[in-house]
Amino acid sequence: MDYKLNLDWQSFLDSHWQKRPLLIKNGFTRFIDPISADELAGLAMEDEVDSRLVSHKEGLWQVAHGPFESYDHLGEENWSVLVQAVDHWHYPSAALMKPFKVLSDWRMDDLMISYSVPGGGVGPHLDQYDVFIIQGEGRRHWRVGEKVPMKQHCPHPDLLQVEPFDAIIDAEMEPGDILYIPPGFPHEGYAIEPSLNYSVGFRAPNARELMSSFADYLISNELGSYRYCDPDLSFRDNPAEILQGEQIKLREMMESLINDPQVFRKWLGEFISQSRHELDLAPPEPSYGQDEVYALLKTQQETLYKLNGLRALRVGDQFFVNGECLETTSYEAADSLCRYDSVNVENLGDAIDDVNFIALLTALVNSGYWYFND
Numbered sequence: 001m002d003y004k005l006n007l008d009w010q011s012f013l014d015s016h017w018q019k020r021p022l023l024i025k026n027g028f029t030r031f032i033d034p035i036s037a038d039e040l041a042g043l044a045m046e047d048e049v050d051s052r053l054v055s056h057k058e059g060l061w062q063v064a065h066g067p068f069e070s071y072d073h074l075g076e077e078n079w080s081v082l083v084q085a086v087d088h089w090h091y092p093s094a095a096l097m098k099p100f101k102v103l104s105d106w107r108m109d110d111l112m113i114s115y116s117v118p119g120g121g122v123g124p125h126l127d128q129y130d131v132f133i134i135q136g137e138g139r140r141h142w143r144v145g146e147k148v149p150m151k152q153h154c155p156h157p158d159l160l161q162v163e164p165f166d167a168i169i170d171a172e173m174e175p176g177d178i179l180y181i182p183p184g185f186p187h188e189g190y191a192i193e194p195s196l197n198y199s200v201g202f203r204a205p206n207a208r209e210l211m212s213s214f215a216d217y218l219i220s221n222e223l224g225s226y227r228y229c230d231p232d233l234s235f236r237d238n239p240a241e242i243l244q245g246e247q248i249k250l251r252e253m254m255e256s257l258i259n260d261p262q263v264f265r266k267w268l269g270e271f272i273s274q275s276r277h278e279l280d281l282a283p284p285e286p287s288y289g290q291d292e293v294y295a296l297l298k299t300q301q302e303t304l305y306k307l308n309g310l311r312a313l314r315v316g317d318q319f320f321v322n323g324e325c326l327e328t329t330s331y332e333a334a335d336s337l338c339r340y341d342s343v344n345v346e347n348l349g350d351a352i353d354d355v356n357f358i359a360l361l362t363a364l365v366n367s368g369y370w371y372f373n374d
């Protein structure tokens with residue numbers, strides 16, 4: 001199913017993205033849920049899937065982590081089950097992320113889906129990330145407050161909440177309505193009727209994560225082994241002082257690595273193309289031979305699909321898939337692989353007749369990253 005979003009992206013980017021929350025009434029007209037509450041509850045029973053159950057009673061909050069065995073003990077009020085990265089596991093749900101791809105693949109994270117019974121929600125809180133919350137079946141009361149410094153507390157070790165806040169958006173959301181919330185704006189949603197909510201989340205690394213990952217990259221690639229040297233060392237008055245010029249030289253040693261475009265790009269591509277959630281990888285058994293991949297694409301005109309949730313990104317003329325750099329000189333074909341959800345003989349162009357490219361494609365298919373529908 002194709003979801004068409006009613007939104008003027010240019011004015012959204014100008015006035016709301018990372019700036020102000022926005023309620024988009026009827027963002028999706030005649031919205032059809034891609035998943036049912038039962039299917040979602042079933043996913044939260046699986047080992048590989050990351051899920052939580054949040055409930056509250058008389059002001060006391062409880063959190064349990066999946067996989068869950070049953071939901072029978074839960075009453076008819078005040079609980080919510082939240083499942084991460086549903087787009088990785090449930091094909092129709094992944095379609096709901098497509099309209100948001102205009103904001104860039106690298107910033108996009110996963111699709112979290114929650115099912116809440118009346119009164120269910122995770123309480124007032126803030127997130128570090130931008131999120132679009134889509135209302136599916138049911139109705140839910142959402143409130144969003146102003147971004148002001150707020151104290152956070154933990155009513156349960158696994159739950160971070162904020163104090164009550166005044167609302168700048170206070171709305172009963174109906175199927176197809178969308179709430180955009182930039183980082184740091186407090187919000188809370190309580191179901192009025194049993195509700196499904198879809199959160200399209202974005203990611204934004206902090207400087208600490210970047211530095212730490214960059215340092216790991218240097219270590220695993222044995223880069224930056226050169227040492228400080230000072231053949232011009234001169235006599236000084238204060239042996240305890242690190243001189244200004246020495247500090248500059250040390251900092252330049254570090255900067256020269258980050259400033260090396262090749263090192264920076266390779267690290268960035270590997271880092272940012274890693275998924276934060278497990279992928280539904282099912283490498284084909286038996287694996288494909290190169291001649292089979294070639295014949296399926298070229299002779300049988302088959303389509304090759306990208307695994308949902310797989311991060312395939314381009315940095316300059318390099319292409320990265322799930323943390324690995326693709327070794328190829330078939331730039332246009334690699335660009336198509338990253339850019340589109342599926343490829344065929346047309347988007348792949350001349351590369352289809354290049355044995356090196358077919359070898360790469362075969363390896364990607366045999367890893368389970370791309371697949372043929374059979």
Ligand code: SIN
Nearest residue numbers: 114121122189197199
């Ligand atoms: C939800 O309860 O569906 C969304 C939770 C959130 O506000 O992040």
Ligand code: CO
Nearest residue numbers: 125126127187
């Ligand atoms: Co939130």
